[in-house]
Structures are given as C-alpha cells and as structure tokens.
Amino acid sequence: MTEFLDYQEVQEQAFIHAQKLAEREVKNGYQFEYLFSYTDGHGMPVYWKVRAKNYHTGDKWIRVFSSGERGFKFGDPDFNELYPIGQGKKPLYALEQVLNLAEKQPIYIVEGEQKADFLNSMGLIATTCGGSGNTDKTDIKPLAKHDIVIWADNDKAGTKFFNEIAQQLDVLGCDIRYIVLDGLNLPEKGDVMDWADLRKQQGLNTTASDITALITAQYQPPSPSDNLPDGMLAEPMEWENGSFEVHDKGVFYIEKLKNGEYRERFISSPILVTAKTRDNTSNNWGRLLQWQDDAFIHHNWAVPNELFQGDGTESRKALSNQGVIITPDRRGRELFQIYLMSYPVDKFALCVDSVGWHGHRYVLPTETYSNPATKHDEVIVYQRTDGLDNRFQFKGELETWKNGVSLLLESHSKLVFSVACAFAGQLLEPLNQQGGGFHINGTSSKGKSTAIYLACSVWGHPKEYYRTWRSTGNALEQTAFMHNDGFLVLDEIGEASAKDIGQTVYMLANGQGKARMARTAITKAPQQWRVLFLSSGEKTFKEILNEIGQTAKLGQEIRLPEISLDACEYGVFDLVDFAPDASQQANMLYENSINAYGVAGKAWLEYLTNDKGQITETALKMYQQFKAKITPDNAQGHIARVASRFAVVAVAGELATQANITGWKKGRALEAVISVFKTWLNSFEMVGDFEDRQILQQVRAFFEANGNSRFDTLIEGNKRASYGNSDHADDANTDTKSFREKTMYRVGYKVVNAQQRETLRYLFFKEQFKQELCTGFDPKKVAKVLKKHGWLDCANGKTTKQERTPESKNPVWLYVFNTSMFSYDIEKATNPYTDDVNTGTTIDI
Template identity: 50%
Template structure:
C-alpha cells in the first residue's frame, strides 16, 4: 500500500488488522519481540507500506489522539526505522493505552518499551511520538524531543487531566530541560531510583522486569510525591520569575522579591491568592482566571474573573477581590504587581466558563461552585466582568434546619407554599417551562408576611442577605433576576418600588424572564438578560392597588404572573393556627431568628439530589406535574386560571420531590395539600373567574356614564329653546317609556365609551345583559336626532346601566 500525506487516519486503521494478545502472530511481531508485549490490542498493516519512497514491512500502526481524544493521525512503526506520522509528518498528539480519567494518574513516557510495560500494570499510559522510538540505539533527548514532551503535557493539562507523571532515569532528573518541564507544566517527575528506608530500587521500565515490580514502583513513586517535595518550604505555589524578580506565594502572603546587583528587596503584595486555572467559554472566548483564597475568617473563596477586569488600572479587579476578603498592599507598585501576577502566572489547567447561573447540561452552576459532573469531566465555573456577590451560603446542618424551620411550619399552608417555591426554580428548565411565576403575599405589617420570604430564603442562604427588595429600578431588577436564574428570588415590600409606574411591566418581565434589548457603546446589539425564576413577593398592597393609585389599570396577564395571596383574610395572617409559640407574632419571630441561624443546607441537598438522579427525578416530576395540574384545574377552562394552576402545580411538585429526597422532613402530601388550599383561596378571591370579561366591559361602560351622564349627553326635547349647549358631546338622551335612554353616536361609542376595549365585544356584553335597546338582529338602533336630516344608527344604552351589578 502506498500511503500519501493526505490519507486520513481512520482510513489507515480501516486497512489494518487488529491483533489481540491471544492471536497468532501477536507475540512474533518484530516490535513486540524487541520491546515486549503491552498485552493490549494492536493495529498491524500486513502489507508492505511505502511512504515517501521508504518501505515499511508489516508495520505496527499507533493511532494518535489530541487532548480531547479525537483521532488526528497515525504513527507507522518498524524496528530500526524512524517513525513516520501520517498525515503532516509531525505528531500533533499522542498514543495511549488504558482509560484516561481526569482525576486519576496518567503516566507519560517517550520510550516504546516503557509504554508497553506500563500498559500491563492497569495504569493509563501516554506515549510521546518521537522519530527515534524504534531506533537500534539509545540517544540523548534533543531540544525538539523536549518540545514534543511539553506539547503533549500541555494538551493533557488543557483537557483537564490533573495527575500527570513522567518517569525519569536518576542521572537525568536534575538536567535543566527536565526541571523546566516540572516548573513550566503540571507534570510531576518520577525518579526511577527509589530509596525506601534501607532498601534501594532502580527500575529500567524494560521488558525484562516483572509487571509486579513495575506496578510497585509506580505505586510507591506516586505516593512519595507529597506537596512538600514539589514546592519550596512554606510555599503554596511554584515561584514565578517575572521581570527583575520572582513572585513567591507563601502561607502568609504573596511577595515579589526584586533582585539587584548588590541586594534584593522583598515586597508584600497581598494575602495569599492562588491561580488555579485559565478559563474560556465553548467558543474559546471570554478568557479569564480561576482564583482561590481565604478571608480573615478562614473561609475559602473560589472565583473566576474575566481578563477584561485586568485591563486599564485594574481597580474593578481589586475592588472585587477586596470585597471578598483579599488584603492588598495600598501602594501603586504592589497593585500593579498583583495584577501582573494574576494575569501572567503560568498554569496549563483549563476550566470552562459560563456567564449564566443555573443548568448547563447535567451540571448546576452557582457563583462559587458547580454541583454535578459534566459529561466530559470539565470543570465549569461562573465568570463575570463584575464582582460576584454570592449569597448562596450555608450554616448548620440539614437536621437542624428541618427541626427548627421546615417541620414546625408544615401545618401552615401559606408557609409550606413559600418553602416549596424555593425548590421550584430548579425544575423550570428541565420541565421545559417557558416562563416562571411570582407569588405575592399581601397584608398589613403585623401579619408576618416577611416571614414567608425568610423561610424560603433559608433554603439557599442567610435570609438577611439573600432576600432582596423591590426598592430598585426595572433595570436593576433585571440583573437581580438574571443572577438568580433557574432558582428562587425573594423581593420584600412591593410598595417601595423605585418607579411605581414601572411596576406592571416589571411584573411581566420577572415572570416572562426577558430583559430589554440594549446597545453597547459601539452601537451594537447587546444580548439582553434572560432567566427563569420562581419568586416570592410581599407588600401591604397588591399590584392592582399600587397601579390604580398611580392612574394605571392592571392587565389580566400581569395579575396571573404575580399571583396575589391576601393574608389579611386569615385570622392568624400568614399562619393557619397557633401551634408552636404563644401567638402569631412569636411564631413569626422564631422562624425569622432560626432562618438566620440555619440556612443553605437544604438547597445544596436539593441540587445534589437533582444532579445525582436527574433523569429519574425529572421523569417523576413530569408525571407529578401532569397529575397535579389535572387536580388543580378541575373544571376550569379559562386560560389564565390554567396558567396559575400550572404555577401552583409546579410548586407542589417541588415540595413533594424535596420531601421524597429527605430534605423537608414532611409527610408525603404536605406540599400538595397546602398548594390546593392556597390555590382554591386564590380562585375564590380572584375577580376574573367565570364570565369575567362581560363584567369588566359592563363596569367600564358604567364608569363612563357615571362620570359623564350630565356633561356629555344632549337632551332631545320638542322645544328647541330648551336645548342646552354640550361641549365634547358623545350623544343624546331622551325619555322613552318612562325610562331615560342614552343614544351614543357610533364613533363616540368606539373611541370614548369603549376606550381601551373592543367596541364590538362591549356592545355584545351590553346586549347579553339586556342593557341595550336595539333593532332586530343588531346591537345598534336606528333613530332620528335633531342635528341629522336622516335617521342614524346609535347605541341606545338603558338607564339600568347605573344599577347593574355582577
């Protein structure tokens, strides 16, 4: 076979024979006879292969893979000849045996004999493809060879493999190229000479050594590489040369030691901060750095910061770090050096960054951690150009949270709904819900409505910090909603909204999950915020009341997106009864105090449950959602009632699943029964149930006539001298059969009387309620009026409109 430079590697392998260790001809292959058996399947081309005029007889073919384990090339090997790499001639990857796992040891070698030996131990092993792998004599490694070794190490590091080991003969381990490999990459050198107590071991990694000996060497060599042997004493990371000095990350801080001809100067930069990885998104943009540090209380912070923050003077970077406990020297030189260190410290480890909290495949990303395992074992981190104010915190144990918070409130339907709501946001995306929803607890200040927010917040963090306020602009609330994506948001006191006239649009925005489109400074379209959330709200007034006070009328869509629950109608306000304290006020105070003591543990347990059992959990959630929807909807047929029923059904599903997962400590059915109670109360209190549109139309017309009866209708009388002058006339009135009848001109009926509504639907509603005089088969009536020669059509509204009630 003649192999050309353009042939694809999969085509090469397709023409090969796969030999297994038990097959005839396996052990007799020249390369196996010379270098030993890897005890792994191998590819053999049983024909003579011509490459650039050189004939390879019965060669062994090694597949070459990149860091993502994509097949990219093949290496053609024959004893005594240089390795040929097809296509391209230069290896852009490596060969391997075994299973490569991100958190398991991987041995790297540039020796074919060592490659075959290690393959038999059960350890994963990677082979660097060098031209002289099959040469008849050993030779020293050249600069090119070290470049290839480093290239392979970097490929593996970038792919997220964290335990990389390179066996090195003792006479070579102190050579500068090997030391540079350990200093500049994540690889750890394994000295093939070991001294354990009085015993000395030297392993050649040759075919003459037993597999037990080789395995024992690898086990011991890896175990003998604790962190203290890798790093200088007191260091948390490898020293890093920069400019005329060296950065040293010590246990008591980051220092820069400047070296001059006669002296050196040790400068304090900041408290210790480690560079863990470089970050980038799936398009290889949005590069950043994953950092780790401890604050003064010993709390560990891990955060990915965009490289955009490192530009200009870096003030936003320093502010973000200082806010979370990093101590930074105040002088300008130290600040600049900190920025240089964080930007330039070498690390081959890679992490995938996302700019949105919530679900990413099977992983749930929080501002400071990921829950779950990505299918490619990638580390996924949340990264932003702004500082992260993570309110996802925890304190206490799940048992304490259950005992003091969730179990005591289990007999109170509105509080069970509030707590179940806190688990519902994580189900929106997996259950393919198009929008979220809000529940608003309306009541006087003494009714304990804020307690509902606090128990909900206790699922995810310390309520005094996790709970937000309506006292913001629409733009600010967009960002607030965005950073709670796929989760739970709590907003206190709706009456404090910055601009009450924005409130209706904000309610739409929060539930629909999409912010306003904007332009960047370069007049380019900027992606708008998008999110899915379940949110709780409180206030002394409802959305409708606040909008009416500001001269606005609520739309039905707004009222079913922010579902109003009036707790003033309950004897005990937020509570169904008094059962765990002396009165409602003390019950409320106890829950608020306990929520600030034990928090965050239930949310982490919930995410662990969902990510560990996602397929099963979501399958069950879908089944329950359909069942609960049917139970709540019952005989209701109106779309807006069904929408609210779906929101409450989702809350019930969340509460019941969290109970099944052992998180709430409730009895099965607690969440569902509470949701039914609150939903039915809402239905009974909601005005838009049944034929609500007819009621809305009639009340609208009634309001118009009450306001304009004596000012905008001209009397029809037989005496022209008695005709009064009317400004902005909309029609006439007369007495007919002892009753006052209003004759409204068609255009005035459409534009004035029915303003904001469909005039045809309004006329039909008046007809149904028998409030119109009309011609047969019509909603209008043909009459004569003083100013017209011919009869005209009017809408003849009866005086009974003033006494109409639903």
C-alpha cells in the same frame, strides 16, 4: 470548494497547491516532504498542513491551508463551520480511523503527523494533536474512555507534551500508559521513527508486534503537593532577580540583593492560581484563584484577565472583600498583580458568564455543583468582568434550618408556598417552563416580610439575599440575569417606577433584556434568563398602574398573580400554634432563619445534580399530575397558564421534601399550593367572561349614578314627556320648558308607571349609548353582551327596539333597558369559579 469534488480529487488539488506554496522554500534549499490532511469523522477534509525541511540546517518549514469559496486559502478554517462537533477546536489527526477502531484496541498518541502515519502504516491506530501547546486547541473528546499509549519525544518539550495530554485524557476517563524511553538509546529529541532507524541500522525491521512489545508504564496523575517542601503550597516562580514563593503563611517575593543576600517581602495571604480560564470560543481568558479566609471558609474566583490591565485596583478590592490580605505598599501591590497574572499553570477551566444550568452542572458565582462520580472534560467556573456580587451565602447546618424554620411553618399554607417557590427556579429548565412571579400584598404587619425572609433563607441571609423594586429597568435586567435558573425576591413594589412597572413585569417573566450596542459598535446579544420571582408590597400591581391612569393588562396579571393577606385573620399565618401570637411567631422564625441559612439551597443543588436525568423524569411526571389536579375543569387558557406555574412550585416543594430538606409530610407542599391557588383564583377578576363582567359593571354603574338625573320621564301610555321633576308629570299646567333645562346632558327617557311611579324601562339614544356607556369598549360588543344577559328588550335579530318619543311622530330605534340589571348577579353569571374549586388533596406522589 470541496462541495462538488470527491475526496481523491480534493486531495490531488491540495497536493498541487501545497507544492506551489513550498516553491520559494525549495529554491532556498528546502525539500518538500509531506502534505498531511486533517479530516472530520466522515473522512471529509477540514484543513491541510504542508511541511518542508532543510537537511543542511535541520530547519523545518510548516504551513497550514484550507479550502475557501474561491479555492484554497492560507491559514486555519472556521472550525465551528467545518468541524462543529469540536466547538471551535480542530480535529485529531486520522480521526476517521480513531472513530472506527476495534474494541479494546489501544490508540497511540505521538508528537507529529509523520509519526502517526508511520504507526498507522503498520496496522496500529495512532493520532496526534501536533505536540506541546496544541492539546487545548484540539478536540480530544473522541478519545474518551479508550486505552491510550503515549509516545512522547525524548526532550523537555516532549515531557511537557506528555504532562499536558495525559492530564486532559485522565479527565476523559482514559486508561493511560506511556512508552518507557529508558533503555531505547534514543538521542535528544528522539522519537519512534528514530528508534526504528536505529533498529534498521542493526538489520532489524520494525513491525507492529515490535511496538506493542515495548515496555509501558501506567500514568499516575500528579498530586498538588508532590515534591514540595513542608509548608510550601505551590512551586516557586522565578521573576527578574528573585522568585515568588507560596507558603502556608502567605505569598512572598524573595528578592536577591546586590550584596548577594536575600530579602523576603510579604505580598499577600495564601492564594493559589489553579487554572487558566476561557470560554468555548477561546475568548474571555482569565485565571482561577483559590484561597481560604481567616474564618477557614474556602473561596474560588475566576478573574477575567482584563481586570488585571491597568493598576488592578478592581481585582484587589474584590479579593480584599473576600478575605485576602494584601500588602498596602505600592511595590507590593505591583508584585501581587504580577504573581496573579504570570504564575504558570497547565490546567484549563471553561468559564461561563451566567449562573444556572450548564448541561448537568449547576454554576453559582463561587461554586459548581455536579455529580461527583461523573468525569467532565473540564471544570466549569463562573467568570464576569463586572465584579462579583454573590448573595448565595450559607451558615449553620441543614438540620438547624429544618427544625427552626421549615418544620415550624409547615402548618401555614402561605409560608409553605413561599418557601416552595424558593426551590422552584431550578426546575424551570428541566421542566421547560417559562419564568414568572407571584406578588404577596397586604397592609402593614400582615407578614409579607416574614414570607420573603423565610424564602430568602433557602439561598442566603434573609435580609441580604432579596433585592428591591427600587431600581431602573436596566438594573433589574442585570439582577434577573444574576439569578438565572433560580429564585429572585423583590421587596416593596410600591417603590417601583409606576411608568415602567408594566414593561418590567413582562421583561422579568419573558426572560430577555434589551439588545445594546457594545463599545466596539457591535450589537451585543441581549441577556436571557429563566427565573421564578417572589414580590411583596402593601400596594397591588393594579393599584400602582391606576395611580397613573393605566389599567393592568391580562398578560401582566397572569405573569404576576397577586396573593392578598388582608382577608386572613392572622395574615401570613393560618393559625397561632407555636408562639403566644402571630407577631411572636414571625419574630421566632426570623431569629431562627439568621442562625441557619443557605444550607437548604446547597442541599437542593446537590440533590438535583446527583442524577439530573432521573430527577427530571420524576419531576415531569409529578408536574403533569399536579397541573391536572390544580387546574379547574374547563379552565380558560390564562387560568391554565397560572396553574402551570403553581404546579412547578408544588413539584419543587414535594421534591425538596423527598430529598429530606424540608422535613414536611408528603403531600403538604401540594396541599399548600392548592390552597394559595384557590385564594388567588377567587379574588382574580379576569376569570370566566371577565370582559362581559367589566361591561355589565360599567353599564350598571352608569345607571346607578345617573338613573334620575339624565333621563326625561315618560309616563307609560302618555305621549307627552315630563321633564325634570317627575312629580309634575301629570300636571297639565306645568311649564315643560322650564323643567327641560334641569335635565342636563340628557341620554334618553325613563318610562314610569302612572300610578306607582315605578320605573318600567329606560330608553337610550343610540349615539349617547356609544359615547356614555361604551367608553373603552366596542359598542357592538357592549350591545351583544347586554342582549346576551337579558338587560335589553330587543326586536327580532337586533339589539335595539322601536319606541315612540315626544320629539318624533314616528317610532325611533333606541336601546331599551329593562330594570332587571339592578338585581342581576353579575359575578355569578360571568365567573364560573365563584364557588370553591374542587381540588382536594389526595394524590399519588
């Protein structure tokens, strides 16, 4: 309703509405006091708060209302609509003044709008979020980096408010001070207005200079171990007739018995509840847990609250699987769940349900990577309701992996390419590239498994990180989502469902699953991802489709380019250089990879998040250079698309080298990617005029198979046809009728020279041409292709020619084939990439 009214008119109408709201309370002894207007940064009203007070009882009456389509409505507005910058949170009070304050002027934060107005009336800048319990519901980002002075009320609620707001402001990089209340002689619950009243009773007026002259102290963030006895990891939590205590030996429940004695019950190994989690819509609440297992490995898990509903079996299973020791008795398990659900924490964390990039931070299931020097509003954690399937594991040191794996494979282009693929998924989002994959195929013992194991070692255990194609489409959709902005490996394409594999390839590369109906009968948004995946198997993608009578589409082949190992003497290796033979080289690399894995991926994420902006700028420049270098001149669109994906892999390999992760020489990753791209391109059928090539190959195959069996023979210059055996073509006594029966499924005539019996040309009936030669193609397209390549003798402007036949007195129009088709080099005529692509290796990186 505020769309056509100015601010003053809206305020006047809001004031009238507020008085009407308070009419009944006024009749019951309350007095209308204030109407507070909350606005956005431009001064436009977002919502109002009306307040009345019963001065006899001290009770307060407070209501919130906002504008709707038909006037004012009770309750909060849709903050996402009216204050979108707050991402679902409400604005600060007096926000416009906060945004327009003079530089270095402190901002006072108080509990309540009346106190903020009082300070603002003096020329100070003051705001509020309403008091304790509202700090997490208010968008306080406008206060970031400012000097802050907090004046909390003189009571326990004020202390709680102070701790809540100060901790959040500290995260925003604010310089925080607070008014020292000792010595101000404030009553219980006293505030700035009570202090001004006390001064007024003494005949003193309060001015801005009086406020700024008050003693303040610097806020010091509390240490987790402050005021805790030795051995205690957290404050005790009282519960019923006892309390929970968290020691370095475990979580215990100290129960007070009827006889006055205490009984200590072991609940679990040490585990801390460190924060409440929720998403940016304030849904999907949960608890952030931290613990250390018996191998001294630290764990973090954001557990959705809904997993605690029921008996908590699922959450206990997951925790046990990650090293938490939980008491087996029923009462102990119940107490364990009570502790996790109810332990009081003031800290908040933002939860997300997908791994990958979230701004400049990269989230994995148990860890978030970011620039340690950057302060963020909130911690981001990964949280899902379907459990934790974390295959991102690490072991050993980076130098061990580098020396035992990365440097040994440096001489082998296909292995360098495979490992570079493992780093490429994280660059899809910064480079704004679509996902896609590569398929490594070859017969047994060619090194397919070696390639994927070494690529997997970048992120986890070589034999545990990868998945298989033997899954339903829905399962692979979830798998891809779990690898968003990352690297996915799928082994044994031969196990995939031939019926579904075509659509699965599209789904994985395009990055979106199916829309589904939730249990609440609401359509769930489809899962989305960006992933680079590496596939392997003895069969090719096309072979699997051919088994069920289907043909691979161009869109599928460029989303999953196939790299064959069969033509290579040593399979996945370029040569034998660090072991007696290729087999022992593969074994050595695998053994080394299980001694150190996941550390390269960890170092890669630390490198990328240290300065994502600068690294993105560098990566974009490299990408443009590499793409131009890899893409052949005058490349067709689909070839250029594949070259773009190869370029992303090259950038990933070179950046990982610059980050001192791989140990390779500068330019080696690019060189390897170019080599593998040439291997793919030289074996790819759908290059150049690939449809022309398919047509020509199909036509020549027909003539090779049927050149003598489905054509009647005509002798050049003879009007009479010889049917069947051409050896009797000049025998006037031959019974032509008997020979006609032997030319089964006739499609036309073969014209031969009378002396040498040399075939001169083939005459093809027009209808037979459509039915026999053009299967799967447009007949007009086929005729034009044949004419373009000189296989047809044609009349001017046509693809057919008139010829005399024994059946007709007049010439008839036929397709006339010359014999050049048998010696014609189809590949050379239709594929401009048959020669080596001029790619070179010299480039400025």
